């Protein structure tokens with residue numbers, strides 16, 4: 001870490017690449033997460049990846065299991081883990097009216113509810129984008 005800090009502020013003529021340890025150091029990774037990636041909005045996909053209501057794709061960002069879902073009113077990025085026991089409820093990409101946990105069938109809303117919630121009910125079709 002000190003090798004990186006020592007190099008801060010060098011001009012282009014004297015600057016060098018990051019020390020090799022910066023690519024394997026947990027401390028450096030944690031610092032990058034805190035100082036760079038957790039401070040700003042991050043692009044996670046393109047609007048064209050979810051053209052229809054119910055389209056989704058999954059992503060892992062900063063150790064969070066997420067999914068990008070097109071609702072009738074907007075696109076949301078939400079957790080894809082069941083709040084009961086943190087089971088992933090989706091993988092890959094596709095189109096669905098709801099996400100439900102394979103164990104006890106808790107289903108998605110903007111939060112999670114017991115039973116069979118429906119994506120369509122949560123994303124009114126009257127405001128389709």
Ligand code: FES
Pocket residue numbers: 082083084085086087101102103104105106
């Ligand atoms: S583990 Fe997901 S509903 Fe129970």
